[in-house]
Amino acid sequence: MKASDQQKKGIADQLAVAGVDVGAHKKLCNLVxxxxxEVVASISQIAPExxxxxxxxxxxxxxxxxxPCIWRKGSAARQAERDMARAGVSSFSTPTEExxxxxxxxxxxxxxxxxxxxxxxxxxxxxxxxxxxxxxxxETFPHAITCALLGADVASAALKxxxxxxxxxxxxxxxxxxxxxxxxxxxxxxxxxQFLLRGKTRTYGDAVGxxxxxxxxxxxxxxxxxxxxxxxx
DNA sequence: GTGGAACGCTGTCGTGGTTC
DNA sequence: GAACCACGACAGCGTTCCAC
Numbered sequence: 001m002k003a004s005d006q007q008k009k010g011i012a013d014q015l016a017v018a019g020v021d022v023g024a025h026k027k028l029c030n031l032v033x034x035x036x037x038e039v040v041a042s043i044s045q046i047a048p049e050x051x052x053x054x055x056x057x058x059x060x061x062x063x064x065x066x067x068p069c070i071w072r073k074g075s076a077a078r079q080a081e082r083d084m085a086r087a088g089v090s091s092f093s094t095p096t097e098e099x100x101x102x103x104x105x106x107x108x109x110x111x112x113x114x115x116x117x118x119x120x121x122x123x124x125x126x127x128x129x130x131x132x133x134x135x136x137x138x139e140t141f142p143h144a145i146t147c148a149l150l151g152a153d154v155a156s157a158a159l160k161x162x163x164x165x166x167x168x169x170x171x172x173x174x175x176x177x178x179x180x181x182x183x184x185x186x187x188x189x190x191x192x193x194q195f196l197l198r199g200k201t202r203t204y205g206d207a208v209g210x211x212x213x214x215x216x217x218x219x220x221x222x223x224x225x226x227x228x229x230x231x232x233x
Numbered sequence: 234g235t236g237g238a239a240c241g242c243t244g245t246c247g248t249g250g251t252t253c
Numbered sequence: 254g255a256a257c258c259a260c261g262a263c264a265g266c267g268t269t270c271c272a273c
Contacts, residue, residue: 067264089263090247093244093264094245095244099244143262161237179237182265
Protein backbone atom coordinates (compact mmCIF):
# COMPACT_ATOMS: atom_id res chain seq x y z
CA MET A 1 0.00 0.00 0.00
CA LYS A 2 1.28 3.47 -0.88
CA ALA A 3 2.07 5.96 1.91
CA SER A 4 -0.78 8.27 0.82
CA ASP A 5 -3.21 5.34 0.91
CA GLN A 6 -1.99 4.40 4.39
CA GLN A 7 -2.64 7.98 5.49
CA LYS A 8 -6.16 8.00 4.01
CA LYS A 9 -6.90 4.63 5.65
CA GLY A 10 -5.74 5.98 8.99
CA ILE A 11 -7.97 9.04 8.71
CA ALA A 12 -10.94 6.93 7.59
CA ASP A 13 -10.44 4.57 10.53
CA GLN A 14 -10.55 7.46 13.01
CA LEU A 15 -13.85 8.79 11.66
CA ALA A 16 -17.21 7.23 12.47
CA VAL A 17 -19.24 5.96 9.55
CA ALA A 18 -22.71 4.45 9.44
CA GLY A 19 -24.74 2.00 7.42
CA VAL A 20 -28.53 1.91 7.21
CA ASP A 21 -30.52 -1.14 6.18
CA VAL A 22 -34.04 -0.06 5.24
CA GLY A 23 -37.12 -2.12 6.05
CA ALA A 24 -40.80 -1.27 6.04
CA HIS A 25 -43.43 -0.63 8.71
CA LYS A 26 -42.47 -3.45 11.10
CA LYS A 27 -38.70 -3.63 10.72
CA LEU A 28 -38.13 0.10 10.20
CA CYS A 29 -34.37 0.77 9.85
CA ASN A 30 -31.22 -0.92 11.16
CA LEU A 31 -28.34 1.43 11.93
CA VAL A 32 -24.76 0.25 12.40
CA UNK A 33 -21.99 2.70 13.27
CA UNK A 34 -18.33 1.74 12.76
CA UNK A 35 -15.09 3.38 13.82
CA UNK A 36 -12.28 1.45 12.22
CA UNK A 37 -13.20 -2.18 12.80
CA GLU A 38 -15.09 -1.44 16.02
CA VAL A 39 -18.88 -1.68 15.98
CA VAL A 40 -19.71 1.45 17.99
CA ALA A 41 -23.48 0.91 17.78
CA SER A 42 -25.97 -1.49 16.24
CA ILE A 43 -29.55 -0.30 16.66
CA SER A 44 -32.67 -1.86 15.15
CA GLN A 45 -36.17 -0.57 14.52
CA ILE A 46 -35.32 3.10 14.12
CA ALA A 47 -37.63 5.52 12.32
CA PRO A 48 -35.93 7.36 9.42
CA GLU A 49 -36.49 10.68 11.17
CA UNK A 50 -34.44 9.51 14.19
CA UNK A 51 -31.33 8.75 12.15
CA UNK A 52 -29.83 12.28 11.91
CA UNK A 53 -29.72 12.75 15.68
CA UNK A 54 -28.02 9.38 16.20
CA UNK A 55 -25.49 10.13 13.46
CA UNK A 56 -24.69 13.53 14.97
CA UNK A 57 -24.44 12.02 18.46
CA UNK A 58 -21.78 9.56 17.24
CA UNK A 59 -20.02 12.04 14.96
CA UNK A 60 -20.80 10.07 11.81
CA UNK A 61 -19.17 11.51 8.70
CA UNK A 62 -20.58 9.32 5.92
CA UNK A 63 -23.73 7.15 5.79
CA UNK A 64 -24.26 4.28 3.36
CA UNK A 65 -27.91 3.51 2.70
CA UNK A 66 -29.24 0.18 1.45
CA UNK A 67 -32.16 1.59 -0.57
CA PRO A 68 -32.64 3.31 -3.94
CA CYS A 69 -32.11 7.07 -3.73
CA ILE A 70 -34.24 7.86 -6.75
CA TRP A 71 -37.21 6.34 -8.59
CA ARG A 72 -36.89 5.08 -12.12
CA LYS A 73 -37.89 7.56 -14.82
CA GLY A 74 -39.69 5.94 -17.76
CA SER A 75 -39.52 2.30 -18.84
CA ALA A 76 -35.75 1.76 -18.94
CA ALA A 77 -33.85 0.65 -15.84
CA ARG A 78 -31.66 3.18 -14.02
CA GLN A 79 -28.22 3.66 -15.56
CA ALA A 80 -26.57 2.31 -12.39
CA GLU A 81 -28.57 -0.92 -12.59
CA ARG A 82 -27.72 -1.37 -16.26
CA ASP A 83 -24.03 -0.70 -15.55
CA MET A 84 -24.01 -3.31 -12.79
CA ALA A 85 -25.78 -5.89 -14.94
CA ARG A 86 -23.08 -5.44 -17.57
CA ALA A 87 -20.47 -5.99 -14.84
CA GLY A 88 -22.17 -9.25 -13.87
CA VAL A 89 -23.73 -7.89 -10.69
CA SER A 90 -27.43 -8.63 -10.32
CA SER A 91 -29.43 -5.93 -8.64
CA PHE A 92 -32.97 -5.19 -7.58
CA SER A 93 -34.92 -3.38 -10.23
CA THR A 94 -36.10 0.01 -8.99
CA PRO A 95 -39.68 0.72 -10.15
CA THR A 96 -41.20 4.07 -11.10
CA GLU A 97 -42.90 5.99 -8.29
CA GLU A 98 -46.28 5.10 -9.80
CA UNK A 99 -45.39 1.40 -9.74
CA UNK A 100 -44.17 1.82 -6.19
CA UNK A 101 -47.51 3.19 -5.12
CA UNK A 102 -49.38 0.33 -6.80
CA UNK A 103 -48.13 -2.38 -4.44
CA UNK A 104 -47.38 -2.62 -0.72
CA UNK A 105 -44.43 -4.73 -1.72
CA UNK A 106 -42.55 -1.48 -2.40
CA UNK A 107 -43.34 0.18 0.94
CA UNK A 108 -39.73 -0.27 2.05
CA UNK A 109 -38.59 1.92 -0.87
CA UNK A 110 -40.76 4.77 0.38
CA UNK A 111 -39.04 4.27 3.75
CA UNK A 112 -35.73 4.54 1.91
CA UNK A 113 -36.81 7.85 0.40
CA UNK A 114 -37.75 8.99 3.92
CA UNK A 115 -34.22 8.10 5.07
CA UNK A 116 -32.65 10.31 2.37
CA UNK A 117 -35.13 13.10 3.15
CA UNK A 118 -34.45 12.86 6.89
CA UNK A 119 -30.67 12.93 6.37
CA UNK A 120 -30.81 15.78 3.82
CA UNK A 121 -30.17 18.51 6.39
CA UNK A 122 -27.21 16.83 8.13
CA UNK A 123 -25.89 14.32 5.54
CA UNK A 124 -27.09 15.39 2.06
CA UNK A 125 -26.97 12.73 -0.66
CA UNK A 126 -23.67 12.54 -2.54
CA UNK A 127 -24.59 13.52 -6.08
CA UNK A 128 -21.14 13.08 -7.62
CA UNK A 129 -19.14 10.03 -8.62
CA UNK A 130 -16.42 10.88 -6.07
CA UNK A 131 -16.45 11.95 -2.43
CA UNK A 132 -14.50 15.13 -1.72
CA UNK A 133 -15.39 16.37 1.77
CA UNK A 134 -18.10 16.96 4.33
CA UNK A 135 -20.92 14.87 5.78
CA UNK A 136 -22.86 12.94 3.15
CA UNK A 137 -24.99 9.88 2.58
CA UNK A 138 -24.90 7.65 -0.49
CA GLU A 139 -26.66 4.67 -2.04
CA THR A 140 -25.17 1.21 -1.93
CA PHE A 141 -26.45 -2.35 -1.42
CA PRO A 142 -25.03 -5.47 0.21
CA HIS A 143 -24.95 -7.85 -2.73
CA ALA A 144 -23.00 -5.37 -4.86
CA ILE A 145 -20.60 -4.79 -1.93
CA THR A 146 -20.05 -8.55 -1.59
CA CYS A 147 -19.49 -8.85 -5.34
CA ALA A 148 -17.00 -5.97 -5.23
CA LEU A 149 -14.99 -7.52 -2.38
CA LEU A 150 -15.11 -11.18 -3.45
CA GLY A 151 -15.87 -11.07 -7.16
CA ALA A 152 -19.27 -11.55 -8.80
CA ASP A 153 -18.57 -15.25 -9.37
CA VAL A 154 -17.92 -15.88 -5.66
CA ALA A 155 -20.63 -13.70 -4.08
CA SER A 156 -23.93 -15.45 -3.56
CA ALA A 157 -27.15 -13.87 -2.36
CA ALA A 158 -28.42 -17.35 -1.55
CA LEU A 159 -25.63 -17.67 1.02
CA LYS A 160 -26.01 -14.11 2.27
CA UNK A 161 -26.55 -15.06 5.88
CA UNK A 162 -23.31 -16.98 6.34
CA UNK A 163 -21.20 -15.45 3.58
CA UNK A 164 -21.69 -11.82 4.58
CA UNK A 165 -21.01 -12.63 8.24
CA UNK A 166 -17.80 -14.41 7.27
CA UNK A 167 -16.85 -11.49 5.03
CA UNK A 168 -17.22 -8.98 7.87
CA UNK A 169 -15.15 -11.21 10.17
CA UNK A 170 -12.47 -11.61 7.48
CA UNK A 171 -12.22 -7.81 7.42
CA UNK A 172 -11.67 -7.77 11.18
CA UNK A 173 -15.13 -6.68 12.28
CA UNK A 174 -16.58 -8.26 15.42
CA UNK A 175 -20.02 -9.55 14.41
CA UNK A 176 -21.23 -10.46 17.90
CA UNK A 177 -23.13 -7.15 18.11
CA UNK A 178 -24.68 -7.77 14.69
CA UNK A 179 -27.55 -10.05 15.65
CA UNK A 180 -29.55 -10.15 12.44
CA UNK A 181 -28.96 -10.36 8.70
CA UNK A 182 -30.25 -6.79 8.49
CA UNK A 183 -27.63 -5.58 10.98
CA UNK A 184 -24.89 -7.31 9.00
CA UNK A 185 -26.16 -5.71 5.79
CA UNK A 186 -26.07 -2.32 7.51
CA UNK A 187 -22.51 -3.06 8.62
CA UNK A 188 -21.51 -3.76 5.02
CA UNK A 189 -22.99 -0.38 4.05
CA UNK A 190 -20.95 1.26 6.83
CA UNK A 191 -17.86 -0.55 5.61
CA UNK A 192 -18.44 0.91 2.14
CA UNK A 193 -18.62 4.36 3.74
CA GLN A 194 -15.05 3.78 4.99
CA PHE A 195 -13.94 2.90 1.46
CA LEU A 196 -15.65 6.09 0.21
CA LEU A 197 -13.68 8.18 2.73
CA ARG A 198 -10.45 6.58 1.48
CA GLY A 199 -11.39 7.30 -2.14
CA LYS A 200 -11.47 3.56 -2.79
CA THR A 201 -14.89 3.09 -4.31
CA ARG A 202 -16.20 2.18 -7.72
CA THR A 203 -19.24 4.12 -8.90
CA TYR A 204 -22.08 2.93 -11.11
CA GLY A 205 -24.71 5.17 -12.71
CA ASP A 206 -25.03 8.85 -13.52
CA ALA A 207 -26.32 12.08 -11.98
CA VAL A 208 -29.75 11.63 -13.56
CA GLY A 209 -30.52 8.14 -12.26
CA UNK A 210 -28.34 8.39 -9.16
CA UNK A 211 -24.99 6.85 -8.28
CA UNK A 212 -24.41 3.52 -6.51
CA UNK A 213 -21.05 3.26 -4.73
CA UNK A 214 -19.29 -0.03 -3.90
CA UNK A 215 -15.82 -0.78 -2.48
CA UNK A 216 -12.89 -1.11 -4.84
CA UNK A 217 -10.18 -3.63 -3.95
CA UNK A 218 -7.26 -5.07 -5.85
CA UNK A 219 -7.46 -8.68 -7.08
CA UNK A 220 -4.78 -9.55 -4.52
CA UNK A 221 -6.86 -8.07 -1.70
CA UNK A 222 -9.91 -10.05 -2.87
CA UNK A 223 -7.90 -13.27 -2.86
CA UNK A 224 -6.66 -12.51 0.67
CA UNK A 225 -10.22 -11.85 1.91
CA UNK A 226 -11.52 -15.07 0.33
CA UNK A 227 -8.67 -17.00 1.94
CA UNK A 228 -9.60 -15.60 5.37
CA UNK A 229 -13.24 -16.57 4.82
CA UNK A 230 -12.31 -20.19 4.24
CA UNK A 231 -15.29 -22.43 3.43
CA UNK A 232 -17.78 -19.52 3.41
CA UNK A 233 -16.31 -17.93 0.28
C1' DG B 234 -40.58 -16.81 25.47
C1' DT B 235 -37.16 -15.03 22.40
C1' DG B 236 -34.21 -14.67 18.59
C1' DG B 237 -32.00 -16.52 14.47
C1' DA B 238 -32.21 -19.23 10.22
C1' DA B 239 -34.58 -21.08 6.34
C1' DC B 240 -38.08 -20.96 3.04
C1' DG B 241 -41.53 -19.27 -0.27
C1' DC B 242 -43.71 -15.28 -1.93
C1' DT B 243 -43.89 -10.74 -4.94
C1' DG B 244 -42.17 -7.86 -9.00
C1' DT B 245 -38.86 -6.83 -12.56
C1' DC B 246 -34.75 -7.35 -15.25
C1' DG B 247 -31.03 -9.63 -17.99
C1' DT B 248 -29.35 -13.72 -20.06
C1' DG B 249 -29.44 -17.78 -22.75
C1' DG B 250 -31.83 -21.13 -25.44
C1' DT B 251 -35.36 -22.20 -28.79
C1' DT B 252 -38.39 -21.31 -32.56
C1' DC B 253 -39.81 -19.03 -36.80
C1' DG C 254 -31.91 -11.88 -37.25
C1' DA C 255 -36.05 -11.25 -34.50
C1' DA C 256 -39.31 -12.77 -31.20
C1' DC C 257 -40.53 -15.45 -27.48
C1' DC C 258 -40.03 -18.11 -23.24
C1' DA C 259 -37.79 -20.08 -19.15
C1' DC C 260 -34.69 -19.35 -15.71
C1' DG C 261 -32.00 -17.13 -12.15
C1' DA C 262 -30.78 -12.88 -9.95
C1' DC C 263 -31.95 -9.17 -6.42
C1' DA C 264 -34.72 -6.89 -2.52
C1' DG C 265 -38.08 -7.16 1.86
C1' DC C 266 -41.97 -9.54 4.02
C1' DG C 267 -44.30 -13.16 6.57
C1' DT C 268 -44.37 -17.74 8.33
C1' DT C 269 -42.44 -21.74 10.33
C1' DC C 270 -39.06 -24.30 12.69
C1' DC C 271 -35.44 -24.89 15.95
C1' DA C 272 -32.09 -23.82 19.59
C1' DC C 273 -31.26 -21.58 23.84
